[in-house]
Amino acid sequence: MTHKIAILGASGYTGAELVRLIAEHPNMEITALAAERKAGLLMAQVFPHLRHLDLPQLCKISEIDFDQVDLCFCALPHKTSQEVIRALPKSLKIVDLSADFRLRDGADYEQWYGNPHTALEQQEEAVYGLTEFYRDEIRAARLVAGTGCNAATGQYVLRPLITAGVIDLDDIILDLKCAVSGAGRSLKENLLHAELSEGTNAYAVGGTHRHLGEFDQEFSKLAGRTVHIQFTPHLIPANRGILATTYVRGDAQSIQDTLVTAYENEPFIKVLPFGETPSTHHVRGSNFCHIGVVADRIERRAIVVAALDNLTKGSSGQALQNANLMLGEVETRGLMMAPLFP
């Protein structure tokens, strides 16, 4: 059986990444690609790397017959996404890649995003899309909220450790190195090659990055108390990849054991041998997340480093993994390709 797929927001990087992945999926067919400002164009004009594929022409959302769609990916900017999704058929299966349905609480949303939520009903219904931890809920969900790419990376490190109680909850520092595609195909000065290549800088320093909303929500829920981590992202001159360096307090070997146990049956999360750390080079273009644990020379301190591809495991790959579950497909279908190196 072939599932009919629509992608809204097909002219952005996560939209293109969805097309790349679905093209290899044996049981999915893309029947609609929407991009409001580029409606009428061919996908090959917007993304020439998809030239070899037989794809529908870009259209406006209003032109899509959703009766002919089994599942819809929304790869739209936040705020737009909630407005669009509110107006979609209430029975349509949706995987949203925006930030709009990640936070369970309307007030939290407004605090982090600066505008009131306009689709509170859908927000209530949405399931948080971190597959490995919400698998059953996602399988049953109609609307799944894809996580932030930074938020996914940090959670892969920290969730098992918080649950197992092996780290100090009041002393967690997450230092992220993020490639530039996480910022999308937007025309901003700091995303220009001339501004970005050959250097690095921190941004959203001091606890202002919006993905903290997800960390606060999820970690506090897990711990049964308020957990606030320190989180500083840095922009590195690369196109894909997030490296999360996590500084925690606890016994490194227990941390290693906890992660090994937590992920031993997970197809995409690979815990490295104790003492080794991963590189973003080695997950590029794939749905894998590599995690490594090292004991610091200072007692009871450990460094846990995770690497994933922000566009794949951090966004569109995760979305497809969730869609597989929602459609009764094998979870890993279309997602087992090896990383591209070098």
Next chain:
Amino acid sequence: MTHKIAILGASGYTGAELVRLIAEHPNMEITALAAERKAGLLMAQVFPHLRHLDLPQLCKISEIDFDQVDLCFCALPHKTSQEVIRALPKSLKIVDLSADFRLRDGADYEQWYGNPHTALEQQEEAVYGLTEFYRDEIRAARLVAGTGCNAATGQYVLRPLITAGVIDLDDIILDLKCAVSGAGRSLKENLLHAELSEGTNAYAVGGTHRHLGEFDQEFSKLAGRTVHIQFTPHLIPANRGILATTYVRGDAQSIQDTLVTAYENEPFIKVLPFGETPSTHHVRGSNFCHIGVVADRIERRAIVVAALDNLTKGSSGQALQNANLMLGEVETRGLMMAPLFP
């Protein structure tokens, strides 16, 4: 039916790329991975991006039982390759990725490579591996010689034009921009990040690059007369990709028509609409080659630009395409993945 595959020279980039591709092939299984100096290691130690795969440990060539191998890829340095292949079972199907069997003539080999050929018998038997032009021979071959990555790119542009007689044979200039992985995983000063990033330079200027041996052989054979082109490669600060800018004399529209006709049924060669030119960004990690034709403002001069990924279509992807033919598989199997962009 699953074909048992051995890869000799698994610790280099083309070896790793073969593993990446074959991992997705439904009818191939890697049963041996040889790397003399790294024998005993796991592939994950040499190429952590392949960590998720269940692969045989690296071994020495002498440890392989070739009776249990259906096809062997040789991704060894030239000169080593001929020595190894000479000693392999005479019935074993082999795709060689080195330069050792590309030239039909022993004297040509010695001229371009500086040492006498030591496996002339196998050289005689070998079929030149440019799939689109030697398909039938490859299907019947025991030993296929993979082409040079630069040589493949230039031939995709020029072969149909030479055959059709639409360009002046005495006035062909090929200006190549090559990413660094073409030089392999070798420890050379000019391949260091600090020496290469943020700049570009020509190399092997003046007609000294060894891939000219292939151009001379193939173009002269096609034309029935000696054809010598000018060829200048440049190193660009990127890991994958070759962009070939070809300056020819002839009618641009006829050139376009010739290329469109030549490649209209080819699954991997995409001729762009007249007047458009390709980018290496849009073929990265894929087996596609994009070609574009533009008329110059000067009459009867045209620029033809081709882009492909040197490690895939230029080397390991081509090798797998040939192996598919040699094993009676569908030619495109395991090779239709979309490029990785950005």
Next chain:
Amino acid sequence: MTHKIAILGASGYTGAELVRLIAEHPNMEITALAAERKAGLLMAQVFPHLRHLDLPQLCKISEIDFDQVDLCFCALPHKTSQEVIRALPKSLKIVDLSADFRLRDGADYEQWYGNPHTALEQQEEAVYGLTEFYRDEIRAARLVAGTGCNAATGQYVLRPLITAGVIDLDDIILDLKCAVSGAGRSLKENLLHAELSEGTNAYAVGGTHRHLGEFDQEFSKLAGRTVHIQFTPHLIPANRGILATTYVRGDAQSIQDTLVTAYENEPFIKVLPFGETPSTHHVRGSNFCHIGVVADRIERRAIVVAALDNLTKGSSGQALQNANLMLGEVETRGLMMAPLFP
């Protein structure tokens, strides 16, 4: 004596490069920095790398008292530049970095730039700013038109060869590799890091790049007949640098000798030993241009390769060199810094 300097268009890359260079000049002082949309800001807010300098606040052009200015650099977009310069005091010394005064002929300008010239009087007065070839005129000029960065690179190779009559004028191909800062600090999709890094492509293929206007004008004037070259620029993933690979017909040794003689007393143009070619890595951030000549294996064909930094020798360094002449300063003052490598 300290010359008072104004820079109009200080918020672009060539403006910032002028500030960088002038900061080291012992006899120049920047007294006004204009940037219409960023007026009121500090230069450190627009270009934090200039934070250590004591610079005037950004202002509007209309706020500058030009009586207090000895020389004015205009680093404005073309079309804007002619409008601004038309309105400046008629006695003010000006070095214009835009395209507006490069072409001697109003019709040529309109053909290449698509709009009629609105300052024909100033156009007539302007001297073409390729210092090494217009030194005396520049010394006496009031208004000097900085050359295109690509146009400068190509001319350093070709002018002496055309003058000496050592190459075939009907068979000149210029294949350029250009870093991205040549396109300025403009928000265009193709200049994003995610679109540009790790790949390369041709642009303005077929003879449509505007710098051809300069080549046509200058080469035809030199030759006393129409000379039309083929010129194809390529965007490479680097921030600074132009590499010009020039394919010409003639005796390579004569070409080498001609270039050595032409440039033997030039402080910034370095002709390499015969057979060597330059790299953009080795001129970055400097006012030097390296040129190398190689004989092709095909008789009477030569490849000449030149490298310079588009922002320095190709633009702001050239502008300062010209300003030195116009102000009676030593031509090399403030310009002898070594390139930055790696």
Next chain:
Amino acid sequence: MTHKIAILGASGYTGAELVRLIAEHPNMEITALAAERKAGLLMAQVFPHLRHLDLPQLCKISEIDFDQVDLCFCALPHKTSQEVIRALPKSLKIVDLSADFRLRDGADYEQWYGNPHTALEQQEEAVYGLTEFYRDEIRAARLVAGTGCNAATGQYVLRPLITAGVIDLDDIILDLKCAVSGAGRSLKENLLHAELSEGTNAYAVGGTHRHLGEFDQEFSKLAGRTVHIQFTPHLIPANRGILATTYVRGDAQSIQDTLVTAYENEPFIKVLPFGETPSTHHVRGSNFCHIGVVADRIERRAIVVAALDNLTKGSSGQALQNANLMLGEVETRGLMMAPLFP
């Protein structure tokens, strides 16, 4: 008066950087350039970016007449450096860029570097070269030990804070992002462009990086008690630059005030306005260090970020700054050039 300068180890990046800087110094002349394995070559053959300079031919150390040398820079590998320096004239002024004389204690040296020190007499005499904090000692020194580039960056952040007692000494985390030139011009697989570009990874995780020896020594001395920080370096795909993200506990405003006061008269250390953070892009090629302080959302936690160029302020620029002091020159001479951006 012109000081005669010798550079030992001229074929490495710090050697070349010294030449670049000294070339602009009005009162220094390079009279000897030693590079054992490249003796006999011209500097232009080893570093073509220095082609325009009139430099002595590379020689062996044994060929240098040290009576004709006022000051000698040693840019040799550690271990080699101590052997060479032990044999140099005892009256010769020396700035050593290696690790050999940074640690005051022979046992500490052996612990971090794995071999016993063979020049303990010189080790005793050596002054630690962090100019801003050892200015008077350096002025009087014969032998100055240049600091590690990472060690310098971390100390610029932390020394004033430790001295002022405004941070918790038991809770300091230093997460560094280091460009690749810090590893020198050495042929290592992980320094290849193909291995490094487009990704990032941690290394020496857990407190094993040798620069910790310097941190331990200096911070403990300052604090009058043992201070051990956590320090994790990461390799980023860039050629120059170190970004140090420091996580400390204390009042952010007090931290800002402490840094502002500490550095208000320093020519090269620039403390940004409170709440802003620096970028390595904005110090490239210069001797400046930018530092920014941000308060975290969690009370009494602050993030302090510092950026400098590892080859300039982190190594050769620092060395020249120290040499200026040792020779009675103005400290900033030859070092005030602006960073190169973009």
